[in-house]
Amino acid sequence: MNSREAATVLAEIAYRLRHVPEQGHRVRAFSRAATNLNRLQPDLAALRAAGRLESIDGVGSGIAKVLTELVDTGRSAYLDRLREEAGESQPADLQAIPAPGFLRGDLHCHSDWSDGRATILEMAAAARARGYSYVAITDHSPRITVVNGLGPERLAAQALEIARASEQLGGFAILRGIEVDILEDGRLDLPDDTLAELEVVIASPHMKLRQEPAAMTERMLRAVESPHVDVIGHPTGRRLTREGATYDFEKVFRHAARHHTALEMDCDPARMDLSPELARLAVACGCRLTLDSDAHAPEEFDYVDQGLWMAQQAGVGPELLLNCLELPDLLSHLALER
Ligand SMILES: [Zn+2]
Ligand SMILES: [Zn+2]
Numbered sequence: 001m002n003s004r005e006a007a008t009v010l011a012e013i014a015y016r017l018r019h020v021p022e023q024g025h026r027v028r029a030f031s032r033a034a035t036n037l038n039r040l041q042p043d044l045a046a047l048r049a050a051g052r053l054e055s056i057d058g059v060g061s062g063i064a065k066v067l068t069e070l071v072d073t074g075r076s077a078y079l080d081r082l083r084e085e086a087g088e089s090q091p092a093d094l095q096a097i098p099a100p101g102f103l104r105g106d107l108h109c110h111s112d113w114s115d116g117r118a119t120i121l122e123m124a125a126a127a128r129a130r131g132y133s134y135v136a137i138t139d140h141s142p143r144i145t146v147v148n149g150l151g152p153e154r155l156a157a158q159a160l161e162i163a164r165a166s167e168q169l170g171g172f173a174i175l176r177g178i179e180v181d182i183l184e185d186g187r188l189d190l191p192d193d194t195l196a197e198l199e200v201v202i203a204s205p206h207m208k209l210r211q212e213p214a215a216m217t218e219r220m221l222r223a224v225e226s227p228h229v230d231v232i233g234h235p236t237g238r239r240l241t242r243e244g245a246t247y248d249f250e251k252v253f254r255h256a257a258r259h260h261t262a263l264e265m266d267c268d269p270a271r272m273d274l275s276p277e278l279a280r281l282a283v284a285c286g287c288r289l290t291l292d293s294d295a296h297a298p299e300e301f302d303y304v305d306q307g308l309w310m311a312q313q314a315g316v317g318p319e320l321l322l323n324c325l326e327l328p329d330l331l332s333h334l335a336l337e338r
Contacts, residue, residue: 001071001074002041002044003037003038003043003044005070006044007034007037007306008034009066009079010063010066011309013066013082014030014034014269015272015310016083016085016086017030018240018241024241028240028241029058029062029063030063031240032058033058033063034269034306035269038303038305039299039302040056040057044071045071053067066078066079088313103291103321104323104324104326104330105134105135105323105327106135106293106295106301106304106323107135107138107175107200107290107292107322108136108231108233108266108290108292108293108294109127109135109136109293109295109296109301110138110294110295110296113150114140114150115140115296116139116297117297119165120161120174121165122298123135124165124169125169126301133172133173133326133327134172134173134175134327135175136174136177137176137177138179138200139178140179141178141189141190142189142190143183143189143207144207151194158176159176162176176197176198176199177198177199177200177201177202178190178200179203180201180203180204180229181204181206182206182219182220184211185218185219185222186218196228199331199334200231201228201231203226203229203232203233204232204234204237205220205223205234205235206237209244209245213247213248216247217247217248217252220232220235224256225255227259230261231290231322232263233264233266233292234264234271234273234294235264238271238273238275239270240270244273249281253282253287256282256287257285257286257287260288260333261287262287262289263287263288263289263290264289264291265289265290265291266292266307267291267293267307268300269303271294272307274289274314276309276311277314279311279316280315283320288320288333289316289320289321290322290323291307291311291323292304
């Protein structure tokens, strides 16, 4: 059991505890420990042998117990129990978690042009260091004023910096993108001609998630049918500590499949949205998906390693993931319906 596999287990435990209000602190603790395991890649077997698992940042006695069992047996009885309670009687086959090597790129990340904490060059260099052949820079659109969202003028300026960064990285493919807000009535937060200029358009619900389901369904139907939208980002807006939007998922997903609009599995441990349950429904409705980090800093690209179990449980193989496509195939897919 290496630290990446163990991180996956801790992330899933956090996910399965998310609806138990009195478990809020544990959700955060497991999620933080998972992130640290991915970032620090400690040698778990050596630390276990030395009785020093609690020296890992964010690992207290409870989580150390889970890690001890993982190192010794490759299993977690605690996770098995949580799965059983969720009606997933299948015990975890932890060894079957797919390696991240099949991913070709990441289609959702932020730079310091909006609320990211690193430059475009730093983000792209980190993506390249993971072995990716492309990354899309998808900063926020203007409505979310607190994050300094990008309108048409700044997007044009950003395109120049993207071209420069790509050149500095020996031609590494940095796709020009946006995470555009889905407004309350399903319109998008940027004009069509601006969206048409971009290579990757992610449309995401961020605000007014408590709309009543019928209105929310109309809002999402309108967003997925936009010819400019390639992906719906974190489709429910859910956070681990906050319920997401409710709408007619099946109707929206079927509409998305018809319009070649993919649905995202956002691997940010605070989101994990789509959930494995809804991703399974999306597959049944004929949708393609993406498995993205929504990284706001270079090390956060590792979030996808932590989210792989969601794809596995949803039955989402590489053939269904847009970001498993080689760049030319991805670009022709993105051009569909435009
Ligand atoms: Zn977002
Ligand atoms: Zn984002």
